[in-house]
Amino acid sequence: MEFYIVDAFTDRCFSGNTAGVVLYDSCHAELMQKTASELKFSETAFVKQISDDTFYIRYFTPNAEVDLCGHATIASFYVLKDLNLVHSNRKYTLRTNSEYLSVYVEDNYVFMETSHPESGGLLNDEILFRLSDIMGIKAYDIGDFNFALKPEIISTGLYDIMLPVKTSNILSSIRPNFEALSNLSEVLKVVGVHAFTLDSTESTAACRNFAPLYGINEECATGTSNASLTFYLYKNKVIQNVDIHYIFRQGESMGRPSNIITKLTYPNGIKVLVGGTASIISKGELLI
Numbered sequence: 107m108e109f110y111i112v113d114a115f116t117d118r119c120f121s122g123n124t125a126g127v128v129l130y131d132s133c134h135a136e137l138m139q140k141t142a143s144e145l146k147f148s149e150t151a152f153v154k155q156i157s158d159d160t161f162y163i164r165y166f167t168p169n170a171e172v173d174l175c176g177h178a179t180i181a182s183f184y185v186l187k188d189l190n191l192v193h194s195n196r197k198y199t200l201r202t203n204s205e206y207l208s209v210y211v212e213d214n215y216v217f218m219e220t221s222h223p224e225s226g227g228l229l230n231d232e233i234l235f236r237l238s239d240i241m242g243i244k245a246y247d248i249g250d251f252n253f254a255l256k257p258e259i260i261s262t263g264l265y266d267i268m269l270p271v272k273t274s275n276i277l278s279s280i281r282p283n284f285e286a287l288s289n290l291s292e293v294l295k296v297v298g299v300h301a302f303t304l305d306s307t308e309s310t311a312a313c314r315n316f317a318p319l320y321g322i323n324e325e326c327a328t329g330t331s332n333a334s335l336t337f338y339l340y341k342n343k344v345i346q347n348v349d350i351h352y353i354f355r356q357g358e359s360m361g362r363p364s365n366i367i368t369k370l371t372y373p374n375g376i377k378v379l380v381g382g383t384a385s386i387i388s389k390g391e392l393l394i
Contacts, residue, residue: 107133111147111388112181115327115356115364119387122364123327123357125181126150128392135164135171137394142166148322151178155191160199169321172297173204174263176218176329176366176380183209183216184384204263210379215367217381220330223337226259226296229267233294237269240290241299242281247271250304253344259296260334262378266315267294268338269301274312277303278359284318291319298322300331302354309355309365310345311335326357327364333378336368340376348372 108129116122126147128138133152142150146168154162163182165175179200186192192211200207200218208219229237234257238245248271249255255270271277280301291298298317306312313335315328332354339345345352348370357364369379 107392107394109390109392110181110185110386112184112384112386114177114181114184114384115329115366115382116385117383119385121357121362122385123148123177123325123362125175125178127178127182127185128152129185130154138164138166139171141392141394143168148325149175149178151175151182153182153186156201159196160201161186162201164203167320167322171203172264172320174202174221174330176220176331176333177327179209179218180216180329180382181384183211184386187211187216188386210381215381215383217367217369217379218329220262220333220378220380222262222375222377223334224261225341226261226265229257229259233290237267237290237299240283240286241269241301242283243271243276243279247276252304253342255342255344258338259294260338262333262337263330265296266298266300266331266334267296268335269299271301271303272305274303274305277301277305277312277314280314282316282318282323284316284323287316288318291317300328300335302335304344306355308353310339310352311354312358313354313356314359315356324360326360326362327366328356329366329380332356332366333368333380336370336378336380337376340370345370
């Protein structure tokens, strides 16, 4: 099986979020999981071509299979483009374990359609205080200065807690208790916490993402989480414009700066496209 290492949401090597990409014709789930556990990337994508314009992708963290992964999808389509299996200015179909989504290959970017946005509700006061303690911050650090933002569970394919904090210094100071966060994530049935601040001059928001339940203490770029954040900001009237680029900066705390780009679309109800660039840094063969 052909194997690639790709840095997604960046245009240069050794930044962004690294994904494994495996092209296969036949491979069972147990072997996929063992491979992902061995590679230890936050996600490894297993890609199978179904037709000229349809690709089936399965996503595995070191611990478990997940339904969708933004950065691994961007990485996969950059590999497919490198192999001339997809081409610029074309629309393709992504089949996942849960649905079919559109992927748009542009000259410089790949954009992925995300699932219809859904809210899992605001956090009650008891959970909010528990979460602030787990994240190593004070309850009064949560929120913002202009929009009365409150923590909320949002999904555009995977459920995450959107956690607004007031300043970039507070965002940088977060030091989670990962075991406690993993337990809370399991109770709330979320992947993890997407912390962010609007206190940023270079982006729509600066972000950090934590998903210890899935073996990812912190992730340097998360496409689906930033798609959910885009919908959350739209829902709270922080952003409103359709078909413009919103830029989310992530990975600074890990020395892996990433730029995740999103767009709001409104063909049949609001949806979010998430995308960016990628850099292929290695390719080879899995001898299994």
